[in-house]
Amino acid sequence: MRALSFIMLAVAGVSLSGCLSTVADVVTAPVKVGSKAVDLATTSQSEADEKRGRDLRKREEELGKLERRYGKELRKCQDGSRKACGDAQETYRAMQELIPTIPVAPDSDD
Incomplete structure (x- = not known):
C-alpha cells in the first residue's frame, strides 16, 4: 500500500510541475508587462545623451x-553677381542663427 502511495505521489508531482510553472507565469505576467511599459515610456540617461549627440552632429x-x-556665393558675388550677393547674405544670416546652438569646445591652455 505504501508503494502505491509513493507512486501516486511521484505521478502527481510530475503532472503538477507543468501547472506550477504556468501559474508562476500567470502571476508574474502583470509585473513583466508593467516593467516593459515603464521601460518604453522612459528614456535612460545614455539614450538622452546619444540623442543630444546626434542632434549636435x-x-x-x-x-x-x-x-x-x-x-x-561670396566668390560669385565678388565676380559681380548681384543675385549671389543676396544669396550670400541669406546664407550668412542662417549661419548666424545656427551658430549659437552649437557648443564651443573649451580652449586647452596646457
Whole structure:
C-alpha cells in the first residue's frame, strides 16, 4: 500500500510541475508587462545623451554645408553677381542663427 502511495505521489508531482510553472507565469505576467511599459515610456540617461549627440552632429553638418555654400556665393558675388550677393547674405544670416546652438569646445591652455 505504501508503494502505491509513493507512486501516486511521484505521478502527481510530475503532472503538477507543468501547472506550477504556468501559474508562476500567470502571476508574474502583470509585473513583466508593467516593467516593459515603464521601460518604453522612459528614456535612460545614455539614450538622452546619444540623442543630444546626434542632434549636435546634425547641426554641425548643417553649419558646414552653409559655410561651403556661403563661400561659393561670396566668390560669385565678388565676380559681380548681384543675385549671389543676396544669396550670400541669406546664407550668412542662417549661419548666424545656427551658430549659437552649437557648443564651443573649451580652449586647452596646457
